[in-house]
Each structure stands twice: as structure tokens, then as C-alpha cells.
Amino acid sequence: MNPELQNILAQARSVPTELSTEEVRAMFDTIVPQPEQAESNNHKLTPNQIKLIIMSLTTLSLSLVIYFFGFANNINSRTTSVIAPLQSSNQSEIKFQRELNDLDYFINQNYTKQERRARTAEIESLSLLTKGTNQSISIPERDIPSVDMKKPEFEDTQDQAQDNKMKYYSNYGILRYHEVTSDPLPELSSRTMRRMKRKLYKELVNDQLIRAKGIPVTIELHKDQITINNQVLNNELEIKYYQITHKAGTGPNRKIEMHSTYIKIGDFTSVGFKGSGLGTFEMEGPLELTAPNAPEDPWNILWKEERNALNQFCENLLDQMEHIPGKNPLFSVNIKDSEKLRSLSQSLRNALIEDEYITDPEDFILITHQKDKMTINGKTLDDNQRMSYVDLLATCKVKAAPNRMVRMSKHTISIGDFTPQEFTGTLANYED
Amino acid sequence: MAEEKQQRFWKAYEEAHEAFLRYCSALSYGKMDTEDLVQDVLLSAYKNFDKISPEKPFIHYLIRAAKNRKISIWRKLKFSTELIEQQALRLQSKDVAPDKILEIQHLYQTLDRLPKSQKEAIILFEISGFSMREIAEIQNSTEGAIKTKVSRGRTMLKRLLQQEDNHLSTSMNNLKTIML
Known part of the structure; x- marks a missing residue:
């Protein structure tokens, strides 16, 4: 080894340590609580608990102010909804917020831009009525189309255009579409796909998610969840497999299908597969070089x-x-x-x-x-x-x-x- | 009960003190106060003391805890000159000559430029004074792999130190030319 380097390293080894044993001991005595102290510490509130108490008190006082000083400011108003009884101040606040959100959404759906602006201004001046244990929102009279309060049946037949949208119903039964976007289709080289396949098989066997390499595997790459052969992964594994498959992207239909002879990465929809593949696999339907739904060129x-x-x-x-x-x-x-x-x-x-x-x-x-x-x-x-x-x-x-x-x-x-x-x-x- | 635990803990710690402190000093250089690091590690070690396997040396746990702390907390931290000064002052208070302090700090700084695994191996072997076998146990690796890391680390360290020396001498020459 270089004598100069040896010299420097020897110096680093020989100098006294930055903190002596006594100093560390003193520090240790201060940080490690004595048995009595430890017990008394158990009764102390953590900062999070204190924050929670303050927040609850604030919400409670606000609700009381609203309850005693609330008023109706428009005679021509009509009540559109009655929400659940006031079980707790927090719940009523949440409900109120939900109702506002729904109204906002509803108005956005049914009005033009100018009307929407005017309505937004009105919504800002909404007054809150509280009678007994019921809480209602009053909205100035306007030709608002009536809302069906019944929750409609969920339709099984999915519209093709809404393949990538998640359906759910708000409090009023308003059908909402929450768009779940996909990452763009991956353009992977055969080298990348080959490496991904090899790595995936190796890790899947190591994690005992499959018995052996070459077994058919389907990995669903959703934005918030990853499943391997319909098995939902825990957080640790999820992060690991997102890292391995990050080049494939995510999406509602994004999948990786692997077999001993091939790997397919892309979107698997009801009309077929669209993406990259490597190996020998059967084509579903006739070979199309354009999008499956495109008119015949x-x-x-x-x-x-x-x-x-x-x-x-x-x-x-x-x-x-x-x-x-x-x-x-x-x-x-x-x-x-x-x-x-x-x-x-x-x-x-x-x-x-x-x-x-x-x-x-x-x-x-x-x-x-x-x-x-x-x-x-x-x-x-x-x-x-x-x-x-x-x-x-x-x-x-x-x-x-x-x-x-x-x-x-x-x-x-x-x-x-x-x-x-x-x-x-x-x-x-x-x-x- | 608690007193007994403290005594046992302290006894185990005293044996590991020197190697552990040297490791922490090199590891925390410019990124964190060594005292803070030691404090954090000691607290977690004391908390888990009963769970730590008595078959393995206590120092192994301390080294791993310090390393994990580094990984989780310092990733985004930048170099701080204040911390470097603080470290120098501490060493100065222990009667270490200023030129030695400078050399050690230069070494720590150069060590920070090595790849992580090589840096770890060099610190544990050359500065903390662990044997190859012990390092292999701490890092869950093989003796051969550690030997390779140490050897490569040394070569790279030597090269980096030489580069800096050359750079310094070039700068000095340039300065001389400008002065003349």
C-alpha cells in the first residue's frame, strides 16, 4: 500500500475518538429515562394527540356558532336535500362538504361556462339552515333539473368508450365517472423485455409467488395496486415489483403476461392486446397493424x-x-x-x-x-x-x-x- | 430491573465504544453531528437491547443501526461546513494537532467520493480496525468479497488523493505565475 495513504489511515486510527466514553455515558444517562420517569412519561400527551384535541374543539365551537347564528337569507329559496341527523359536529361538517362538492359537480355538468360562473358565485353565498337535528342547504330558486334521489342499479354492460373510467355514485345517486388514465403504451426493445422477463421470473420464484420459472404469470399493473396471478401484494413486494416493471407503466388495463416462451407487455382490453411482445405467442384474431377499433383502412x-x-x-x-x-x-x-x-x-x-x-x-x-x-x-x-x-x-x-x-x-x-x-x-x- | 438492563447495556457498549465512534465520525463527516448520530443509535440500541441476539457481538448491531440511520435520514442532506468545524473543535479539545485534523478531514472527504460499499469496507477495516471476517459478518457478505472491496477502495482512494494533490500543485503553480 502507498506509504502516504498508510500514514493518513494510521493517523485516523490513532487519534482519540471524537467523544470519550465519559461523554457518551453522560449523554446516555440523559437520554435513557429512569424507570419512574418512564412511567410518568406515559401520561403525557403526544403532539399529535394535542393537535387532535385542538382540532376537535375548534370544529365543535364552529358548529355551535353555526347552530345559534345561522339564518335563511332568501324567501324564494327551496330546499333541495335533507341530510343525516347531526350525530357529531365532525360528521355534519363532512356531510356538508360532500353536499357542496356534489352540487358543484352537478352544476358543472348542467350549465354553460357563463352560467357556471354565476352559479359558483351563488354557491359561495349559500346559507345554512339548521333545524332540530336536521341540517339543510338552501339554494336560490333556479330551473335546476330534478335529481333522482334513488341510487340507480349499476349497469353491467360497460360502454366501450368508458373502458378507462371508474364508475361510482355520489350521495345523490349522480353517476360520476372518475377517469383513470393509463401511462402511454411502452415501446420496449427486445433486450429490455428479455431482461424484465428474466428478472421477474427470478424474483417471483425467490419471493415464492410462483413454484418455478416458466409458469404462466399475469401481472396487473394498476396505479394503486399490483397483483400477480390475482394475488394482491403487500407494500414491500409492491414497491419491489413496481421498480422492476416501471418501464411497463401502469393503467387500468395494463398487464404483463409471461410464459416460458414469451412475454407480452401492454393493455389487455376486451378487444385484444395492444403493446409490445417478445417470443412466440398466438395472435388473437387477424393481424392488425392499426388500432383494433379503427375503421378498415x-x-x-x-x-x-x-x-x-x-x-x-x-x-x-x-x-x-x-x-x-x-x-x-x-x-x-x-x-x-x-x-x-x-x-x-x-x-x-x-x-x-x-x-x-x-x-x-x-x-x-x-x-x-x-x-x-x-x-x-x-x-x-x-x-x-x-x-x-x-x-x-x-x-x-x-x-x-x-x-x-x-x-x-x-x-x-x-x-x-x-x-x-x-x-x-x-x-x-x-x-x- | 431497569438498572440491571442499563448496566448490562453499558458493559456491552464500553467494549464497542472506540470502533463504533471511529465509524460514526467517518460516516457522519459533514452531514450530521456525530453526537446526534451516536445518541440516536444508542437510544434505539437500548430500546431493542433485549431483542438483540446475544450470540452476535453488540458492535455489529451498533454498526448496522448507524448505517441504516445514514441511509434513511441523510440521503438528501448537503455538506455543512459548520459540522466540519464542530468536529475539528472536538478533536482539537482532545489535543490533536491541527495538521493531523486537516489530514483526517481530507481523508474523510475523499472517502465520501468512493462507492458506498467500498467506503463502508475501508472505514470498518482501516479506521475502525475490524477484521475481514468481522466485516463480512456485519455486512452479511463473504470474506473474499470484503477483501476485494477493501483492495479496490484502497486503490481508488490512493488515486483520488493523488489527483487532488496534483490539482493542488497545478493551482499553486498557476497562482505563482499570476503573482509573478
């Missing part, structure tokens, strides 16, 4: 038809070819840069026209890319030609694999591993 229809025709063409070709499907590799094709994919698509098409594999740019193309063999629309390439296409595909890190294919039509391209049941890889649609 003509391009969508075109892409769908083109892709169906392309797939049909490829399946026919594969039936005629000698193609031995094998096991999918560990890493699938994942091209994140759309520009790169676009330029690959154009370069491929140009090369294919140049090499006379296709004559029309609109022709369908099927390229199979196996270890020592490459075919284009059923024709096997010689080594020289194959290498040029291998180099071209390598620009997007597309390597050879048993089921690896490139399927192209005029407006679509799919690169990845195709088996009769599934496709794992990258696909893109173009408008020109």
Missing part, C-alpha cells in the same frame, strides 16, 4: 389480401419443393430499423430483376435461406449467386436457419422463420 385491406395471396403462392411452391423443415433457432429475426428493412427489400428486388428471377417488380418472391442452400421461387442458387444474396441479407443480420424465409410482394415483406403453424420474425408493409 383501404391499405389494410390491400395488405391483407396481398399477404394472403403471397402466403398461398409460397405454400404451393413449398409443396412442390424439397424442403425439410427443422427446429427454429434460438435467435429469431428482429430488424428494428425500418429504413434498413426497406432498403433491403428494394435491393433484393433489384438484384432479383437483374438476375432474372423475376421480370415484374410486382411478382411474388419466396427465398428460402438454409445453411448450404438457398432457393428463389423454387430455383436453387449456385454458390456464387448464393453468396451475393447471403451478403445482402447479412446487412440486416439475417442468417441461415432451417425454416428461414423471405416472403415479398409489392407492398409487403416478411423475414423470419415460417412453420405451418406460426411465423416468428419481422414483417413490414409499405404504401408505395
Whole structure:
């Protein structure tokens, strides 16, 4: 070790301590209460208790003042509601506040901006009537639509537009919607998702929330609560899992669905899943590249038809070819840069026209890319030609694999591993 | 009963006093009054004294309590020169030479720039004088890990001290040039 550093450290070790034992002893004697003192201390009120007493006394005196000096200031007024009996001053205060809030809400709902301003001014001058044990609020006469005092039945059929709103009824049965907003949909890279999945499985097993890794897990990420396989977590675990999943955001429909082969992060609504996913999983319904509720875009229809025709063409070709499907590799094709994919698509098409594999740019193309063999629309390439296409595909890190294919039509391209049941890889649609 | 508890507590504390105080001084440097820290830890230790496992040394509990207190309270605190002065005055009253005080304070300040785990290990090993095995027990770690932390901490500390020396000599040269 450096002698200079050793010297400094030795000095720090050798100097007397900042406080001597006697000083600490004296301090200890002052802070540690004697048995008699400790007992007498038990009768002292804590600052919080004192605050509580003062607050209660203030509320009580205020209620008494209101009770004795309250008056009605408008003859043309009408009473709109009768609230519960005065059980305690605190309760009546709370009720009164609630009533004001409800009125405020009600007025906001039924009046225009100018009217609302005028009404707010009137509300500020509300007078309070107290008769016997009942407390009422009087409001100057105005054409207020009557309010149904009955609490309506909760409707089971949920409006689609109000999916993200929480319904509840106020004291008067006024239906209120409290909007529960979601965080924006997460755009996570496959690396982030892979890491999150690994971390989650590790921690879930450690915390004994699941038996083993790979078991299906559903994590619901609400704003105020996190549940794992319908199990509500305690505070400590909740904080821990919010930290692990913070990139996924929160929301009423926000979930993480995990299985040994995939992870899906996003909003799971009645119409389907919207978000990011990694791995192999079944798509719910037809593959839509736009929002599920959006009106059918003509391009969508075109892409769908083109892709169906392309797939049909490829399946026919594969039936005629000698193609031995094998096991999918560990890493699938994942091209994140759309520009790169676009330029690959154009370069491929140009090369294919140049090499006379296709004559029309609109022709369908099927390229199979196996270890020592490459075919284009059923024709096997010689080594020289194959290498040029291998180099071209390598620009997007597309390597050879048993089921690896490139399927192209005029407006679509799919690169990845195709088996009769599934496709794992990258696909893109173009408008020109 | 209470008297007996106090006696037992005090007996246990006296053995741990020196190492504990050195740890607290280094830990609280510029952030909190050492006296306050010692007081807080002693109070909580006395309260939980009956629950503390007699199988493990009392000092382990004190060190952990001080560390936890640091984590919970000081995160947002900024350096205070007043506290540094107070610490210097205390040491001065114990007949420590001013140049030594300066050097020690410089060391504490540099220690504060080390990563947390390395700082902890250096303070416990080099200043409080614990053995590697004891530190491993306090920190629930292995001896090997502590050795690595201490070694890396030393290297980094050396580098930081050298950097500061170089910086100081450059500043002095600049000052000389300006003066000339």
C-alpha cells in the first residue's frame, strides 16, 4: 500500500475518538429515562394527540356558532336535500362538504361556462339552515333539473368508450365517472423485455409467488395496486415489483403476461392486446397493424389480401419443393430499423430483376435461406449467386436457419422463420 | 430491573465504544453531528437491547443501526461546513494537532467520493480496525468479497488523493505565475 495513504489511515486510527466514553455515558444517562420517569412519561400527551384535541374543539365551537347564528337569507329559496341527523359536529361538517362538492359537480355538468360562473358565485353565498337535528342547504330558486334521489342499479354492460373510467355514485345517486388514465403504451426493445422477463421470473420464484420459472404469470399493473396471478401484494413486494416493471407503466388495463416462451407487455382490453411482445405467442384474431377499433383502412385491406395471396403462392411452391423443415433457432429475426428493412427489400428486388428471377417488380418472391442452400421461387442458387444474396441479407443480420424465409410482394415483406403453424420474425408493409 | 438492563447495556457498549465512534465520525463527516448520530443509535440500541441476539457481538448491531440511520435520514442532506468545524473543535479539545485534523478531514472527504460499499469496507477495516471476517459478518457478505472491496477502495482512494494533490500543485503553480 502507498506509504502516504498508510500514514493518513494510521493517523485516523490513532487519534482519540471524537467523544470519550465519559461523554457518551453522560449523554446516555440523559437520554435513557429512569424507570419512574418512564412511567410518568406515559401520561403525557403526544403532539399529535394535542393537535387532535385542538382540532376537535375548534370544529365543535364552529358548529355551535353555526347552530345559534345561522339564518335563511332568501324567501324564494327551496330546499333541495335533507341530510343525516347531526350525530357529531365532525360528521355534519363532512356531510356538508360532500353536499357542496356534489352540487358543484352537478352544476358543472348542467350549465354553460357563463352560467357556471354565476352559479359558483351563488354557491359561495349559500346559507345554512339548521333545524332540530336536521341540517339543510338552501339554494336560490333556479330551473335546476330534478335529481333522482334513488341510487340507480349499476349497469353491467360497460360502454366501450368508458373502458378507462371508474364508475361510482355520489350521495345523490349522480353517476360520476372518475377517469383513470393509463401511462402511454411502452415501446420496449427486445433486450429490455428479455431482461424484465428474466428478472421477474427470478424474483417471483425467490419471493415464492410462483413454484418455478416458466409458469404462466399475469401481472396487473394498476396505479394503486399490483397483483400477480390475482394475488394482491403487500407494500414491500409492491414497491419491489413496481421498480422492476416501471418501464411497463401502469393503467387500468395494463398487464404483463409471461410464459416460458414469451412475454407480452401492454393493455389487455376486451378487444385484444395492444403493446409490445417478445417470443412466440398466438395472435388473437387477424393481424392488425392499426388500432383494433379503427375503421378498415383501404391499405389494410390491400395488405391483407396481398399477404394472403403471397402466403398461398409460397405454400404451393413449398409443396412442390424439397424442403425439410427443422427446429427454429434460438435467435429469431428482429430488424428494428425500418429504413434498413426497406432498403433491403428494394435491393433484393433489384438484384432479383437483374438476375432474372423475376421480370415484374410486382411478382411474388419466396427465398428460402438454409445453411448450404438457398432457393428463389423454387430455383436453387449456385454458390456464387448464393453468396451475393447471403451478403445482402447479412446487412440486416439475417442468417441461415432451417425454416428461414423471405416472403415479398409489392407492398409487403416478411423475414423470419415460417412453420405451418406460426411465423416468428419481422414483417413490414409499405404504401408505395 | 431497569438498572440491571442499563448496566448490562453499558458493559456491552464500553467494549464497542472506540470502533463504533471511529465509524460514526467517518460516516457522519459533514452531514450530521456525530453526537446526534451516536445518541440516536444508542437510544434505539437500548430500546431493542433485549431483542438483540446475544450470540452476535453488540458492535455489529451498533454498526448496522448507524448505517441504516445514514441511509434513511441523510440521503438528501448537503455538506455543512459548520459540522466540519464542530468536529475539528472536538478533536482539537482532545489535543490533536491541527495538521493531523486537516489530514483526517481530507481523508474523510475523499472517502465520501468512493462507492458506498467500498467506503463502508475501508472505514470498518482501516479506521475502525475490524477484521475481514468481522466485516463480512456485519455486512452479511463473504470474506473474499470484503477483501476485494477493501483492495479496490484502497486503490481508488490512493488515486483520488493523488489527483487532488496534483490539482493542488497545478493551482499553486498557476497562482505563482499570476503573482509573478
